[in-house]
Amino acid sequence: MGKETAKKILEQLNLSPNDSVGKLGLDDIVRLTQTLKNYDGFLPPDASVLSPIGEELLKEGIKKELEPEILAVESRKPQAYSGHPFIVEVGIAYGGKITPPPDGTPIIFRYANRIPLLYDEANDVAYKVVNRLMNWKRYKIDPRIDPVRIIVHICSTKIPYKTVGKEYVADRPEIEREILNGLRNVCREISSYLSRKRNIERERKRLDVYRKYLPMIIKFAEEAAGGKVKVREADVKSLLNRMSKYQVLQEEAS
Structure with a gap:
């Protein structure tokens, strides 16, 4: 963080650059932490080292494999968690040759750095977003009974796996938020069509x-x-x- 950015943050908190950190009270530390989390003046993370699939290739791949009636995809802007840049890409395919889930559980295709994740789906951040955080009723879509397939791809310099086997992605708030916002956007497109x-x-x-x-x-x-x-x-x-x-x-x- 540069001096100018630090000054702006301290001005928001009404703190002096000359104040000793040891003299900060608990409330000051809490306010400082929240301000740093919500500050939108930081430069975006460098995504040049990442390899997202891209919206066009993602669309073509979904069309080829699933042959849906309608699909929508979105490649989110680069974000960062704990200093590690990442990009979330999401897609929803509906209808066509897609059939409803046989067991009433939404079908999610999960990928991390272009590699499919096949196990421990219930512990994955994508599963949490799809089954607990998304308000599907708002979009008049029910992935439990409708002919829907959900695609989530995360690329990062450091995927936050929770196990040595790299079977599922941890529910980091930053990644969780990007998946949720991405699904909301593509759901609006699908909902408008339907x-x-x-x-x-x-x-x-x-x-x-x-x-x-x-x-x-x-x-x-x-x-x-x-x-x-x-x-x-x-x-x-x-x-x-x-x-x-x-x-x-x-x-x-x-």
Whole structure:
């Protein structure tokens, strides 16, 4: 930390650079610790030594292996824990050839420095985020019963494994937060697509009803007018198009 940064932090705490550390009270130490944790003026960690997969390659890999209807991925900005830089990449694949989990447990593909993690999933930070921290209801997605696959990749100069066997990643708050925020972002994209799909399906059913009964209503109206008014088929299509918010008829015609 440079002198200028140290001065800014001390100014926030109303402390003098000349104060002795030994004279700081417990409250001062707590405030100093919190300020250092929340200070956003530090330079981002150097990620040039890391090897993230990248959003494009991650997308292509998921498409090839899972063949989903829709997928969303995000490569997060470099962060650091205990001085070690890391990057979190997440992805969610939905539908297509993906089937619901057979046992009602969300299926997570975990990777660390591009190496798949196959064991002790329940102890992994990704499992904790997916099963305990994520509010899936907010996005109208349920990974326990929906055709969903979750992908989490962590690359770092020092992966915080909890065992010598390197089977799962520890739940460091910084990594936990990045996985959570990444999943929230990709879930918003998936949720937006699914909401539009549901709305289009509802609209299609509604227009089917109109297409069924409009000709009958028009016929009765023409008879009531004594044949003086004729409604063209083009006028009916124009009316249905104006009633369609999602241009369902144009999509069907194409």
